[in-house]
Amino acid sequence: MILAKIAWRSIWRNPRRSWVLISAVAIGVFTFVGVVAYIDGLSVQLIRTAIELRGGHIQISGTGYFENPALRTRITGMTEVAQILDNFDGLRFAAQQRASGMISSAEQSAGITVVGVDPAQEEYVSPIPTLMVEGEWLSGDAEAGEVIMGTALAERLGVLLGERVVLMVSDLAGDVSAGAYRIRGLFTSNSTEYDKRHVLMHESAMDALTGFPPNAASTFAIILDADQDIRQVSAALRGALSEKNVEVLTWLDRSPMLVMMDEMMNLTNVILVVILFTAIGFTLINSFIMVIFERIREIGIMAAGGVRPGQVRLLLFLEASFVVLLGAGVGIVLSAGVLGWWSAVGLDLSAFAEGLSRFGAGTVIRPYVNIGRMASGFALIFVMAFLAVLYPAIKASRFKIVDAMNHA
Amino acid sequence: MPDPFLVEAEGLVKVYRDRSHVPVRALDGISFAVAPGEFTAIAGPSGSGKTTLLNLIGSLDSATAGTIVVAGQDLSLLSRRARAEFRLRNLGFIFQSHNLIPVLSAAENAEFSLLLQGMPARERRRRVLAEFKDLGIEEELTRRRPAKLSGGQQQRVAVARALVSRPKLILADEPTASLDSKTGARLLDKMRDLNMRTRITFLFSTHDPMVIDRARRLVTLRDGQIASDETHA
Numbered sequence: 001m002i003l004a005k006i007a008w009r010s011i012w013r014n015p016r017r018s019w020v021l022i023s024a025v026a027i028g029v030f031t032f033v034g035v036v037a038y039i040d041g042l043s044v045q046l047i048r049t050a051i052e053l054r055g056g057h058i059q060i061s062g063t064g065y066f067e068n069p070a071l072r073t074r075i076t077g078m079t080e081v082a083q084i085l086d087n088f089d090g091l092r093f094a095a096q097q098r099a100s101g102m103i104s105s106a107e108q109s110a111g112i113t114v115v116g117v118d119p120a121q122e123e124y125v126s127p128i129p130t131l132m133v134e135g136e137w138l139s140g141d142a143e144a145g146e147v148i149m150g151t152a153l154a155e156r157l158g159v160l161l162g163e164r165v166v167l168m169v170s171d172l173a174g175d176v177s178a179g180a181y182r183i184r185g186l187f188t189s190n191s192t193e194y195d196k197r198h199v200l201m202h203e204s205a206m207d208a209l210t211g212f213p214p215n216a217a218s219t220f221a222i223i224l225d226a227d228q229d230i231r232q233v234s235a236a237l238r239g240a241l242s243e244k245n246v247e248v249l250t251w252l253d254r255s256p257m258l259v260m261m262d263e264m265m266n267l268t269n270v271i272l273v274v275i276l277f278t279a280i281g282f283t284l285i286n287s288f289i290m291v292i293f294e295r296i297r298e299i300g301i302m303a304a305g306g307v308r309p310g311q312v313r314l315l316l317f318l319e320a321s322f323v324v325l326l327g328a329g330v331g332i333v334l335s336a337g338v339l340g341w342w343s344a345v346g347l348d349l350s351a352f353a354e355g356l357s358r359f360g361a362g363t364v365i366r367p368y369v370n371i372g373r374m375a376s377g378f379a380l381i382f383v384m385a386f387l388a389v390l391y392p393a394i395k396a397s398r399f400k401i402v403d404a405m406n407h408a
Numbered sequence: 409m410p411d412p413f414l415v416e417a418e419g420l421v422k423v424y425r426d427r428s429h430v431p432v433r434a435l436d437g438i439s440f441a442v443a444p445g446e447f448t449a450i451a452g453p454s455g456s457g458k459t460t461l462l463n464l465i466g467s468l469d470s471a472t473a474g475t476i477v478v479a480g481q482d483l484s485l486l487s488r489r490a491r492a493e494f495r496l497r498n499l500g501f502i503f504q505s506h507n508l509i510p511v512l513s514a515a516e517n518a519e520f521s522l523l524l525q526g527m528p529a530r531e532r533r534r535r536v537l538a539e540f541k542d543l544g545i546e547e548e549l550t551r552r553r554p555a556k557l558s559g560g561q562q563q564r565v566a567v568a569r570a571l572v573s574r575p576k577l578i579l580a581d582e583p584t585a586s587l588d589s590k591t592g593a594r595l596l597d598k599m600r601d602l603n604m605r606t607r608i609t610f611l612f613s614t615h616d617p618m619v620i621d622r623a624r625r626l627v628t629l630r631d632g633q634i635a636s637d638e639t640h641a
Contacts, residue, residue, distance in 0.1 A: 002516070002523040009511035301507040304468055305569075306496025306524055308489050401468045405503070 003311060007318035010291075011326075018323065021287050025327020025381070026334060028280045032377050033335035036269050037367035038347065043265045044368045049190045050258050051251050052127045056093075056221035058234050059254060063247050065218065066254060071099050071172055071210060075246055078217045084240050090225040091233065094121040095217035097206045101169030103149075103199055105157035112153070114167060114199050116206025125221045128187050128200065135161045135185030142204030146184035150195025154186050161186055167199065172211040179209050273377055277384040284320060284388035291319070292396045299396050300404025309397035316393040317386060324385045328378060339367050414577055414609050415442035415465055419474035422460050422632075434460040436632035437474070444576070445607040447600060449614050449623035456629040458613035459581055465611065466499055466579045467491045479576050496524055500570030500608075504582040508554040508562055508569075515540075515550040518568040525573065539568040543598055560591035567595060571602060577609045584616050596622050 011018045051057055059066075060081065062073040075081055078095050085093045097116035102109055119138035123129045128148070129137040138148060147165065159165055164180050171177040181201065189195055206212060224233055230250050238248045252259050292299070299312055307315075346364035422435040435457045442448055450458045463469040464476055467483045476483050479498045486494055495501075500521075508517045515536050522532045540550060543564045554562050563583065570578050580599075584592030600622050603610050612619050620626055628636040 002512075002520065005516070006509065006511055013511065297507075298509060301503070302509065303492065304466070304495065304501050305521055306492050306499075308492040310489070311524075402463050405468075405507070 003315045004318050007315055008322055010295075010319055011322055017287060017290075021283065021323050022327040022330060024280055024283045025324055026330035028276050029328050029331025029378075029381065030334045030338070032273055032276055033331065033369075033374065034338065034367075035272055036373060036377065037335075037339055037342075037369055038365060039265050039269055040370050040373065041347075041365050041368040043262050045190065045365065046258060047251070047262065049194075050255050051223070052125075053189060053191060053194045055219060055251070055254060056125055057224045057230050057251055058091075058222040058237065059249050059251075060220040060222065060237070060241065060246050061218060061249070063245050066247060066249055069098065069100075069218070071170070071212070071218070074212070074216045074218055075220070075244070076213075076216050077244065078215050081217075081220060081241065081244060081246065085220065085222070085237075087240070088233070088236070090228040091222050092124040093220050093222045094118060094125045095203070096122075096219050096221060097203055097210065097212050097216075098218040099169045099206070099210050101167055103153070103157065104166045104168070105159045105163070107158045108156060110153065110156055110196070112197050112199050114169060114201065114206065114209070116203040116210075116212070117200055118203050122200075125223045128189065131187040131189050132185045133188050135183065137185055138200065138202055139184070140202075142202045144184070144202070145179070145181050145205065147181040147199050147201045148185040148187060149183060149199045150192075151186045151188045152192045152195040153197070153199070154183065156196060159183060165199075167201075167209065169210055171209070172213075177209055177211065179205075181205075269373065273380060277381055280381070281384040281388040284323070284385055285391065288316060288320065288389050288392040289395075292316070292392045296396075296399060296404045296407040299399060300401050300407065303399070303401045304405060312397040313393040316389050316396060320385045320389040321382065324381055328381060339369065342367050412443060413441040413477075414444045414446075414479060415440075415611070416477045417441070417461075417465070417474065418476075420461070420464060420471050420476060421473035422457070422464060422469070423472045433632055435464070435471075438629075438632070438634055439474075440627060440634060440637065442577075442609060442611060444609055445603070446625055447603045447610045447623055448625040448627060449612040449619050450627045450629060451615055451620055452629035452635070453615070457632040458615075458629055460632075461629070462579050462581050462611065462613045465577075466501060467495055496521060496573075498576045500573065500575040500578040502563075502566050502570050502578065502580040502583045504585045508565060510554050513551045513553055514545065514557060514561075514565045517554070517565055518572055520569060521573045535572050536568065539572045542602070543568050544594075559586055560588070560595070563587055563591070563595060564598075567599065571608070574606070575608065577611060579611050579613075581613045582616070583612065584614070584618060589618065592616070593618055 060075065062075050065073040082093070082095065085091065094117065099114045101112060101114050103112045117138070119140055132148070133151060135148070138146065147167070154160070157165065161183055164182050166178055166180050168176060168178040187195070207214065224230060230252070234248050234250050241248060303312065343366055346366045348364055418439050420435050420438040421433070423431050423433050426432050438457070438461065450461060452458050460469070464471050465478060467478070467486065471484065481494060483491065483494070509520065512520065518536045518539065519532045522535065540547070545561065545564050545568065549557060549561060554565070557565065563586065584596065587595065596618055599610060602608060612623065614620065623640070625637070625639045627634060
């Protein structure tokens, strides 16, 4: 307690130096929180886009579909699978039919994936119904002959809302099947790649186009509630569906590039944190060497009075800890203010819209605070502070008392 | 049978190197003993080895040769940590310049060793106030930091710090050097009085006649050796 008192009061002996140190730590914490929250925000957005647009947290498909997404590799007994999924709490699902094909306007053609959906069910698993920028989401009328597509694809084809396009796919029998459809709605998602390559239509219209049998689906997209553990649920699903000829894949299994990108971002965070805190560490080392140099005599007096070498080290660690705590406190308050504002308005990166959209990120990035990562960052600051003070502290605890007391 | 001596030094040698790395023999085979309750002054000219001897007795430094036993403990056998513990439990120091911890108040400085010993707050407070009263330190000074105290007040706080834990031995290195003669004499009388009342052993390093006059035993050093050892009535 007395050592803590000495440490605390010692900080204020040279307030200017202490405030410089506290500011260095505060700026470090602020930069750390800001950059990590930005990178995590970007990462979360990429992952969310991948999950929402590309099959959900977990995707069920016919065995081998992921390797070779052919029309014939399908889930038969769709209703039975849906009934099994109904028994699970904390998830939402929708069945989809998928086929590769071509879309043509009067002017242009493009290779696309046609996705047949149940319009009502799809709203539970996909953000597309909420991303309509022109027209409307699919109606429940299977006979309407309507499709929706991304604005990017419409621009490429040179078509407008309400105009007709021709879809051509290879049906289940291997024959070419085609139909003309009116554009009911246009959407814009975070991913221009998705927008350019996907056309959605009513599942019954899709069945008619592809010859897909009733009670069959290419995939089930499953979205989990926030409190669900993806690995546990996928394992449970594999068990429950073991007698069906299906594969259960999480987004981690399906998107190794995204996983790698996420890991790269994590690594970038770690490198950044180490560089940042090493710089702070050197500032601390420098200052504490000065502190010790100024207090050699005092340390000698304390040692003469019975303060053990370990207590001398503890004194300096406490002093560094107080500086770091104050700096971290100021940094956190500053970060909380800026992150609060940033969360509300978002960071507008419209200038990089095209590049970001290719990766599946929107133009407005909002910070994401990963408590675990922040906590490890703060723990790292203390480790850095400990390491930074280690050398001066050891040096101070090894002073020859007589020499220290005679120090001018 | 209890040891009749509190300090026993045998063949004490201390050689150190000066700034030009020339070996200097500060103590040259000193043997002497101090009994409990003594009020002893070690005198001698500058460079005679007074402070070096006090530092060795106080386990602040190590002897080059010879043995030194304080309170039954051979100091050469102790680690750094054990020496610190030994000083905390057995010794009190009063230095030439007051050497108080600048960020602590007078009372906190005085109770510093008691805090390190883990004494309860109420007992610490009681002892410090009693000691301050005994040394004539006004209550209003207890909260002041050393920078706000006069030289005499600081030295009285330093004496209180040395006494408050009731050590077996108090080592005082030129305790009056930074004080005017009146303040110095008053402080010495107080220490002498405490020695009589509490039987705490005082060992001074000094060339101040005021200290020498009050000492019951005077050990004079010259060139690192004991030149004389006289006991006054």
